[in-house]
Amino acid sequence: MPRSFFIRTGKVLVSFAALTPAAVLAWRAFHGTLRPDPVERLTHVTGLTGLIILLVTLSLTPLRRFTGWNDLFRFRRMLGLWAFAYVVLHFLIYLVFEHFFSLSMIAEDILERPYVTVGFLAFLLLIPLALTSTRGWIRRLGGKRWARLHQLIYVAAALAVLHFLWLVKLDTREPVIYGVVLVALLGARLGKGKRVK
Amino acid sequence: MLIRRTPKIHASEVTDERTYLDRREFMAASGLIAGTALGGARDGGGLLGSIGRLLGNEDDELTPYEDVTTYNNFYEFGTGKDDPAKQAGDFRARPWTVTVEGEVNRPGEYHLDDLLKSADQEERIYRLRCVEGWSMVIPWMGVSLSTLIDRFEPTSRAKYVEFVTLYDPQQMPGQRRRVLDWPYVEGLRLDEAMHPLTLMAFGLYGKPLPNQNGAPLRLVVPWKYGFKSIKSIVTMRFRETQPRNSWQVAIPNEYGFYANVNPHVDHPRWSQATERRIGEYFKQDTLIFNGYGDEVAHLYSGMDLRRNY
Numbered sequence: 001m002p003r004s005f006f007i008r009t010g011k012v013l014v015s016f017a018a019l020t021p022a023a024v025l026a027w028r029a030f031h032g033t034l035r036p037d038p039v040e041r042l043t044h045v046t047g048l049t050g051l052i053i054l055l056v057t058l059s060l061t062p063l064r065r066f067t068g069w070n071d072l073f074r075f076r077r078m079l080g081l082w083a084f085a086y087v088v089l090h091f092l093i094y095l096v097f098e099h100f101f102s103l104s105m106i107a108e109d110i111l112e113r114p115y116v117t118v119g120f121l122a123f124l125l126l127i128p129l130a131l132t133s134t135r136g137w138i139r140r141l142g143g144k145r146w147a148r149l150h151q152l153i154y155v156a157a158a159l160a161v162l163h164f165l166w167l168v169k170l171d172t173r174e175p176v177i178y179g180v181v182l183v184a185l186l187g188a189r190l191g192k193g194k195r196v197k
Numbered sequence: 198m199l200i201r202r203t204p205k206i207h208a209s210e211v212t213d214e215r216t217y218l219d220r221r222e223f224m225a226a227s228g229l230i231a232g233t234a235l236g237g238a239r240d241g242g243g244l245l246g247s248i249g250r251l252l253g254n255e256d257d258e259l260t261p262y263e264d265v266t267t268y269n270n271f272y273e274f275g276t277g278k279d280d281p282a283k284q285a286g287d288f289r290a291r292p293w294t295v296t297v298e299g300e301v302n303r304p305g306e307y308h309l310d311d312l313l314k315s316a317d318q319e320e321r322i323y324r325l326r327c328v329e330g331w332s333m334v335i336p337w338m339g340v341s342l343s344t345l346i347d348r349f350e351p352t353s354r355a356k357y358v359e360f361v362t363l364y365d366p367q368q369m370p371g372q373r374r375r376v377l378d379w380p381y382v383e384g385l386r387l388d389e390a391m392h393p394l395t396l397m398a399f400g401l402y403g404k405p406l407p408n409q410n411g412a413p414l415r416l417v418v419p420w421k422y423g424f425k426s427i428k429s430i431v432t433m434r435f436r437e438t439q440p441r442n443s444w445q446v447a448i449p450n451e452y453g454f455y456a457n458v459n460p461h462v463d464h465p466r467w468s469q470a471t472e473r474r475i476g477e478y479f480k481q482d483t484l485i486f487n488g489y490g491d492e493v494a495h496l497y498s499g500m501d502l503r504r505n506y
Contacts, residue, residue, distance in 0.1 A: 029244045036264035036475045037278075037331055038244070097478055105468070113466055167466070169329075170376045170447060171276035 007074050014075060018082040021049045022089065039097045046093060050086030051160050053079055055181055058157060062188035077133050080153070084130040087123055115166035122159035125152050157182050244478055257324060260333035262402045264475050269409045270327065271428055272376055273362065273369035280371070281409035288368050290405075290412035290429070299435035300355035303348065309413050313399060315348055316340040320403070321396055321417075326458045326487045328422035330480075332472045337417055338400030343391045351387065351435050358390045359383070359440035360416060361432035377443050383427035384440035384454065385418065386496075394419060394492055420486040420493045422456045453506040457497065458487035462506050 025045055028034040034041050057079040064072045099105040109116040129150055131137070138146045161182055164175035267282045274281040274288075293309040318338045326332045346358070364380035366372040372379045389395065396417040399406060406412040411428025418425050424444050434440075444452035451465050460470045460483040471480040486493050497505075 032244075036268035037473070038476070039473060039478055040331075098480075100479065108468070115466060169276075170272075 003071070007071055010071075010075065011078060014078060015082075018053060018079070021045055022086070039093065042093045042097070043090065046086050046090040047160075047164070050083050050090055051157070051164065051178060053083035053086060054153070054157050054160065055178065055185065057083055058153065058182070058185045062185060065188075081130060081133060084126050087126055091123055115163050118159045118166070119163035122156045122163060125156040125159070129153060129156075154182075154186060257322070257334045259322070259336060260475050265333060265335055265401060266407050266409060268333075268475060270329075270423065271371075271409060271411065273371045273379075273381065273429070274409065275371045276376060284370055285408035288408040288412065290408060293413050293431075295414070295430060296432045297349050297435075298432070299359075300352040300437060301435050302350035302352060312345060312397075312414070316344040318399060323396070323417060323419035324487055325417075325419065325423055325426070326472055326483065328424060328452070328456070328464060328469075330467060330469070330472050331475055332483075333475050336402055337396055337398040338403065339396045339398035339417065341393055342395045342397045342416070343393065345397055346387075346390060349433070349435070354437045355435035356387055357436050357439050358385050358387060359432075359434040359436055360385075360427045360430050361434070362427055363429045363431045378446055381427060381443045382440060382446075383416070383425055383442045385416075385425070386439075387435075388496055389418070392493060392496065394489060420458055420489040422458060424452070425456050455497075455502075455505045457502065457506075458483060459485055459502055459506075461485070462503050 025034065025042055029038060029042065057076060060072045060076050060079070064070060095101060095106070099109070110120050111117070129152060132141065132146065132149065141149065161175060161179045164178065165172060168175060268278045269281040270278065271281040271285070274284040291309065294306045295309070295312060296306055298304045318340055320336055320338055322334060322336045324332055324334055360383045362381035363369070364372060366379075385395070396419075398411075398415050398417045399413065401407075401410060406415065411426075414430055415428040416426045416430065425442075439454060442452075442454060444456075445454055458469075463469050469483055472483045473480045484490070
């Protein structure tokens with residue numbers, strides 16, 4: 001069986017997996033079973049899924065190095081875009097249900113509440129990455145410059161973890177775990193840099 | 198507010214929820230209760246129902262029993278909202294004694310059944326507003342805290358009441374981690390504690406308090422954020438000086454002693470101007486003193502509510 005067949009099948013499977021949390025949320029929202037606090041669920045699940053997919057995207061480079069499986073790179077753009085989709089969804093839920101399109105309330109949130117500030121910043125940073133994810137943009141920017149721009153994904157992921165950490169009241173276990181994973185992924189990549197030298 | 202006197206109930210003779218709701222519907226239908234939305238609990242409805250209710254509908258429908266008993270902040274049983282319902286099943290709420298001490302003429306160990314005999318229980322339907330920005334409407338069963346306090350005969354030096362929750366990591370697994378400085382402590386000024394709205398609750402929806410809601414007895418102070426309404430109380434200490442409540446100790450710039458519901462004083466990390474009724478998608482405006490201002494605002498006249506948050 002040709003290699004392209006496996007990659008194509010893999011992409012379909014990954015897309016189904018990535019779509020599942022959103023589909024389950026939509027189903028439950030319209031059937032009234034997203035209880036007791038539906039908006040909290042929508043917000044939390046979309047945000048967390050976005051963060052997890054972002055971290056999975058970041059794990060592809062170190063994974064490729066350890067496994068030697070080069071085809072992993074074929075999933076980078078798709079996963080990155082899925083992460084972005086969840087972040088957009090997360091923001092839309094905030095826009096509609098948290099503030100009902102009140103731009104002044106949102107502005108106040110962003111300016112006065114650090115966890116919102118960093119979360120919004122992470123969202124903003126991901127926008128140019130999503131826009132320049134096409135082959136055309138890679139060509140236009142040139143591989144090196146494109147790669148440098150896309151290192152912003154680490155900044156965005158760090159801000160997302162901070163966003164999570166600063167919004168919990170006291171129990172910081174979960175955000176700390178994601179922070180540790182992020183640092184480990186970054187460490188794996190830096191390790192590689194040294195070895196090349 | 199609605200206060201309705203009901204005969205004293207024993208655990209053995211409480212009505213089950215279905216009959217209970219039927220009775221409410223009957224009473225509403227027969228005009229015994231006018232002007233309030235007591236036809237029964239808000240049902241699911243989902244997103245579409247919520248959109249339908251968006252247009253100016255801010256009545257106080259009861260939050261369904263299932264939501265009241267599965268969405269709880271009770272860190273003694275874990276920090277997740279669903280942890281208490283999952284982890285509190287084996288909690289032993291009987292036998293139970295409450296230690297009354299400090300500036301009172303009649304200190305001692307009071308048995309739960311003894312306290313239950315203090316006065317007839319009333320049903321009170323109160324809004325509960327959490328500092329996190331969500332709210333519920335709950336039919337509590339209980340007695341005015343003032344009737345209990347009268348029994349203990351506070352001395353003239355008693356200015357505050359300190360309440361303490363049970364400390365028992367065996368039974369309360371959340372206490373095995375020091376997320377808060379256990380045991381949980383709360384406090385009220387004596388005039389707040391004596392206010393007729395302040396309730397010592399022993400039940401909700403006509404049943405004894407479920408463990409996850411603070412069995413066997415808890416405070417309900419409806420004009421303050423939910424964390425003031427301390428659960429599973431084992432000690433009431435009357436004192437001359439203001440006690441330090443647990444959340445104030447944990448994060449002093451975010452949580453104060455008074456914690457009155459106030460849409461104009463934001464929590465440092467989020468606005469308090471609006472709130473979301475549990476089960477709803479869209480938010481509604483938060484009312485000063487959670488809508489009980491006519492009854493309680495005089496307690497704070499002359500005080501800077503921005504400083505005394």
